Amino acid sequence: MKNENIKLFMAKGAIWGFIILELIFFSVAGEFFSLSDKAFMDWDNMLLLFKQSAPIGIIALGMTIIMINGNIDLSVGATFALCAVVMLDSMTWPIFAGLGNWVIPIAWALALITGMVLGLINGLIVWKTGVDAFIVTLGSMLGFRGLVFMYNGENPTSHLNWTLVDMAEADILGVETPTIIFVVCTLLIWLLMTRTVHGRNAYAVGDNREAAVNAGIRVGPHMVWNFVLIGFLAALSSVVFYSSSGSVNPNDGTLYELWVITAVVLGGTKLVGGSGSVISTFGGVIAIQLLRKGLGHIGADTAMVNLVIGLILIAVLFLDQQLNRKGKEELKV
Amino acid sequence: MSELTILQDSADRRKAIVALFARNGILIAFAVFMIGFTLANERFLSLDNVLGVVRSSAILGCIALGVTFVVISGNLDLSVGSMMSFSTIVVLDLHDKIGPALAIPVMFAMTMALGALIGFLVGYLKLNSLIVTLGMLSAIHGLTLTYSGGKNMDIADKEGTWFSVFGQGTVFGLPVPVIIFVTLALILGVFLARTAFGRKVYAVGGNGVAATFSGIPRARVVFLTYVISSFCVAMAGLLQASRSLGSQNTVGQGLELDVLAAVILGGASLLGGSGTVFKTVIGVLILGFITNGLLLVGLQFYVQYVVTWVIIILAVWLDVAAKRGRLWSPIA
Numbered sequence: 001m002k003n004e005n006i007k008l009f010m011a012k013g014a015i016w017g018f019i020i021l022e023l024i025f026f027s028v029a030g031e032f033f034s035l036s037d038k039a040f041m042d043w044d045n046m047l048l049l050f051k052q053s054a055p056i057g058i059i060a061l062g063m064t065i066i067m068i069n070g071n072i073d074l075s076v077g078a079t080f081a082l083c084a085v086v087m088l089d090s091m092t093w094p095i096f097a098g099l100g101n102w103v104i105p106i107a108w109a110l111a112l113i114t115g116m117v118l119g120l121i122n123g124l125i126v127w128k129t130g131v132d133a134f135i136v137t138l139g140s141m142l143g144f145r146g147l148v149f150m151y152n153g154e155n156p157t158s159h160l161n162w163t164l165v166d167m168a169e170a171d172i173l174g175v176e177t178p179t180i181i182f183v184v185c186t187l188l189i190w191l192l193m194t195r196t197v198h199g200r201n202a203y204a205v206g207d208n209r210e211a212a213v214n215a216g217i218r219v220g221p222h223m224v225w226n227f228v229l230i231g232f233l234a235a236l237s238s239v240v241f242y243s244s245s246g247s248v249n250p251n252d253g254t255l256y257e258l259w260v261i262t263a264v265v266l267g268g269t270k271l272v273g274g275s276g277s278v279i280s281t282f283g284g285v286i287a288i289q290l291l292r293k294g295l296g297h298i299g300a301d302t303a304m305v306n307l308v309i310g311l312i313l314i315a316v317l318f319l320d321q322q323l324n325r326k327g328k329e330e331l332k333v
Numbered sequence: 334m335s336e337l338t339i340l341q342d343s344a345d346r347r348k349a350i351v352a353l354f355a356r357n358g359i360l361i362a363f364a365v366f367m368i369g370f371t372l373a374n375e376r377f378l379s380l381d382n383v384l385g386v387v388r389s390s391a392i393l394g395c396i397a398l399g400v401t402f403v404v405i406s407g408n409l410d411l412s413v414g415s416m417m418s419f420s421t422i423v424v425l426d427l428h429d430k431i432g433p434a435l436a437i438p439v440m441f442a443m444t445m446a447l448g449a450l451i452g453f454l455v456g457y458l459k460l461n462s463l464i465v466t467l468g469m470l471s472a473i474h475g476l477t478l479t480y481s482g483g484k485n486m487d488i489a490d491k492e493g494t495w496f497s498v499f500g501q502g503t504v505f506g507l508p509v510p511v512i513i514f515v516t517l518a519l520i521l522g523v524f525l526a527r528t529a530f531g532r533k534v535y536a537v538g539g540n541g542v543a544a545t546f547s548g549i550p551r552a553r554v555v556f557l558t559y560v561i562s563s564f565c566v567a568m569a570g571l572l573q574a575s576r577s578l579g580s581q582n583t584v585g586q587g588l589e590l591d592v593l594a595a596v597i598l599g600g601a602s603l604l605g606g607s608g609t610v611f612k613t614v615i616g617v618l619i620l621g622f623i624t625n626g627l628l629l630v631g632l633q634f635y636v637q638y639v640v641t642w643v644i645i646i647l648a649v650w651l652d653v654a655a656k657r658g659r660l661w662s663p664i665a
Contacts, residue, residue, distance in 0.1 A: 008338060074590070129650040130662030132604075135597055136646060138590060143642025149635030213664070220664045251637075254587060258411075258467060265464055303478030310472025317464050 004038065015267055015283035019290060025296035031296040047174055053289040054178035057282065058237035059256065060263045061189045062230030064281040067264055068193075069226055070273025076234045077256035078144035079118045083235040084248040085151050087111035088159040101163045108253035112235045113196050118144060119231020123224030141257065147249050158247035168243035178240045185233065190265050190278045191275040202226065206273025262313055268320070280284075348658075359600055359612060359648060363619055370626035372374035375420045376534060377629055384508060390621035391510035392417075392576075394568045394614065397595045398521050399565030401613040402558040404596050405525075407461035407605025408455055410559070412447075413566050413592055414471035417585030420444040425486040425580055433496040441567045447473060448563020449556070456555035459484025465647065470589065477582050487579035496518050500576025510572050521561070522610035535560060538605025594641060598648055619644070 023041060027311050030040040041043075059076050087107045088250055090096065096103045118140070127138045150158070170177050193199035204212040205219050242248055267284030269276025288309060295305045370377045387394075396413050403410045420440050427436035451469055455462045488494060502509040525531040536544040537554045545551050573584060601608025601617030623644070624637045654660045 019359060022541050125646060127654065127664060128661055129646070130657070130664065131646065131649045131653055134603060135649050136594060138597070139642045139645040141590065142594065142638045142645075146635050146638025146640075146642065149633070149638070153633070220662070230408045258470065262467060262471070265467075271463060301478070301483070303475045303483065306477070306478065307475030310468040310470065311473065313468035313471070314460070314465055317468070318454075318458065321458075321460060 002144045015280050015287060018282060019287050021249055022287065022290045022294055026290070026297055029298045030294075032097055040294065044084075044174075045151050045293070046177070047179065049286070049289050050182065051176050051180040052293075053239045053285045054182040055237045056186055056256065056259050056263060056288075057182045057285040058240070059230070059234050059284050060260045061185055061278055062226075062233035063260050064180075064267070064269050064276055064278050065189070065193065065202055065226050065271050066133075067261075068202050068206045068273060068276045069223055070209070071223065071226075072137065072261070072271070073133065073227065074137040074257045075118070075122060075140040075232050076230065076260060076293040077142055077149065077253035078258055079115055079231055080253035081148045081248060081250065082118065082144050082151075082240045083111040083115045083238040084242040084252065085148055085157045086114045087239055088157050088242060088246065088248060089151070091161060091164075101161075104161065104164055104167070108239050111239050112232060115231040115233075115235025115238070116228050117231070119227040119229070119234075120224065122231070123227030126227065127220035127224050145163045145250075145254075146271050153251065154250060156247050158210050160246040164243045165246065168240065175191065177214070181236065185236070186278060186282045193278050198222070198225070203274060206275075214293050252266060259288075262309065266316055267315065348469075357495070359598065359615055360618075362644070362648065363615055363622065366619065366626070370629070373626075374629045377626060382625065382629075384511060386621045386625045387511045387514065387618070389510045390617050391514040392572050393588065393591060393595060393620070394514050394617040395517055395565050395569040395572065396562075397592045397599075397613050397617050398518055398585070398610060399562035400592050400596050401599070401601060401608055401610055402521070402561050403462075403536060403545075404593075404601045405608045406534050406555055406558045407541065408555060408558070409466060409593070409603070410451070410540045410562050411450060411463065411466040411589045412473055413562065413594075414528050414585040414588035414590075415470045415473040416444060416447055416563060416566045417570045417573065417588060418580075418582060419447070419473050419480070420567045421574045421580045421584050422477050422481050422486050422582060424571060424574045425488060425578070426481065428494070428496055428574075429489050434492060437571060440570065442563070443572065444567035445560055445563045448561075448566070452556035452559030455559065456552040459552075462497065472584075474586075481582055483582065485579065491578045494578075497575055497578060499573050500574070510576070513568065513572065517565065518610055518614050521565075525610050530554070530557070535606055538607075540606070549644060550644065591620070594645055598645055600648070600652060602652075612634045 026040045059080070063073060063076065088111065088143075090107045090110045090134060091103050096106060099106070113271070122137055122140055125131065125140075126133050129136075168177050172180065178249075193202065199210070201217050201222055204215065204217060205222060209219060263284040264281050265271070265284070266282035266287055267276070267282070269281060291312070292305050295308060300308075335514045359530055367378065375383055396417065400410050400413060415490050417582065420443070423443055424436050424440040427439055430436075431439070447469070451465060454465045488496070491497075499509055499513065504512060516602070525534065533549050536547070537551050541551055544554075570585075574580060595616040596608065596613050597603065597616070598619055599608060599612035599614070620637075620641060623640055624634065627636050627640065628634060657663070
């Protein structure tokens with residue numbers, strides 16, 4: 001029984017253990033190596049960390065559901081860029097000229113709808129053609145990126161609206177808008193995954209698609225909804241990020257899909273589907289951002305960050321495999 | 334002759350036509366494409382233009398040849414783009430330090446060592462290839478940045494070196510990159526189709542368990558596919574370095590997904606067990622000719638992304654549909 005608890009902790013709590021380890025390590029190492037005299041676990045620094053992890057984090061929540069489903073979405077980076085272009089450009093459209101600042105909610109809505117439509121396209125193709133989601137979204141990653149370029153050529157799309165910037169950088173007790181949205185989304189999606197029929201279906205579909213079909217779950221529409229959701233979240237992430245920056249390059253968001261998948265996998269979600277948790281993904285996102293900040297704090301450069309993240313990802317995979325294999329062998333005995 | 338048999342006949346004929354399209358769909362699409370663009374612009378099929386397209390596709394093409402082996406064995410390789418950046422930077426740096434004649438073999442050895450590491454992790458430790466190569470994408474990028482110190486790498490004496498022959502030279506009017514690409518494709522094509530090792534790659538990808546039970550050393554086969562892939566990446570890095578004689582650290586960034594697009598376009602299944610080197614070459618050429626054709630008719634380079642998107646989905650959809658015998662997925 002006790003053994004079971006340890007195993008459960010290893011499965012669910014490993015990422016939090018890792019985060020605590022990082023905090024201790026960087027705090028101690030920071031005393032010796034840091035160039036700044038500020039402590040690593042400074043309140044402001046931690047708030048900044050949450051804010052910086054929001055863009056990747058919000059998308060990672062959606063990716064968790066997609067991966068629990070046994071699918072994958074490589075097009076999120078391009079969706080991210082396209083939604084930003086729609087949001088920033090729509091504010092300059094002549095039809096909205098007389099609206100003043102009321103153009104902001106309209107631009108946000110347009111961007112979010114764009115994200116959902118892109119997700120819907122992916123979902124419908126996956127459902128109706130039966131082509132693997134990896135290939136479908138690999139294709140749309142190229143296609144959506146092409147649309148971004150076709151919109152405005154190779155020029156950046158910029159529009160600075162100070163009310164918008166103020167909204168994006170507003171804070172409650174120091175907690176800024178992106179952080180709030182990230183945390184609220186995590187809670188909502190956690191509720192969705194643990195307290196609703198849709199959430200239960202997501203695990204069922206990923207675990208055994210045949211069985212899910214036999215149990216009467218309409219697998220196709222279910223997956224389409226999830227793609228719409230990740231499209232929405234990628235758009236939300238884009239809206240939050242570009243509201244404050246006000247300018248998007250056509251190449252923005254490239255490789256986001258890989259960072260997002262890294263965070264989700266680090267959080268313990270399996271690629272084959274059927275298992276994973278939104279809260280662990282939240283942990284995975286924080287762990288990666290902590291690693292970036294921490295390595296920066298002790299004076300390591302981007303090169304070291306990339307190297308370490310890559311090696312940790314492989315190490316996590318290896319440990320996970322070893323632990324699971326042991327569990328299976330015990331079951332046999 | 335009853336009505337039923339006539340119906341049967343026409344159904345059979347339709348099935349046969351569908352099967353014909355499915356089996357050679359990619360070739361038919363290629364032919365249609367070429368004819369269309371030739372009609373739109375007579376320069377399209379001129380020798381100069383064709384050689385130009387093959388030449389500019391050679392780097393992507395070399396990598397795609399190696400990735401074909403990996404994909405047939407049922408795995409993925411997302412690290413090729415970052416690995417190519419590594420080999421390009423290494424060979425450019427060593428060129429000035431130890432001379433081109435030594436730099437090239439050393440670079441090949443270093444790149445193939447990375448490939449062997451991935452092969453070990455995926456083959457012998459049986460780790461998921463998508464995540465391993467995703468991790469290696471990041472790790473190798475870090476390695477490249479550490480090696481170069483984040484700076485661009487340039488050859489000091491750009492005029493006087495014979496190193497530029499691989500990327501810029503011509504032999505009997507044929508560009509050297511084209512010769513290298515075609516030779517590599519022929520060798521690897523024969524290797525995959527005509528040797529025992531090639532059959533083992535298909536067996537491992539088609540049904541890994543069955544392959545193990547028939548005595549095929551699955552781990553070693555997978556290991557070797559990654560070594561082959563890294564060899565091809567090193568070749569691409571050499572072409573890239575020699576063509577530009579200077580490079581950024583991120584020269585191969587994002588290439589991994591373009592390469593996969595070419596391999597998938599060639600009809601290899603991501604589940605493993607199917608695909609050929611010849612079809613991958615066709616996939617590479619289609620991507621190359623799409624870019625070129627769209628540019629020739631006066632469209633911007635990024636229109637190719639959208640066209641590629643549509644073509645990839647259609648190609649794979651036709652393939653899947655032919656296998657299951659109906660157009661739409663049966664999932665409710």
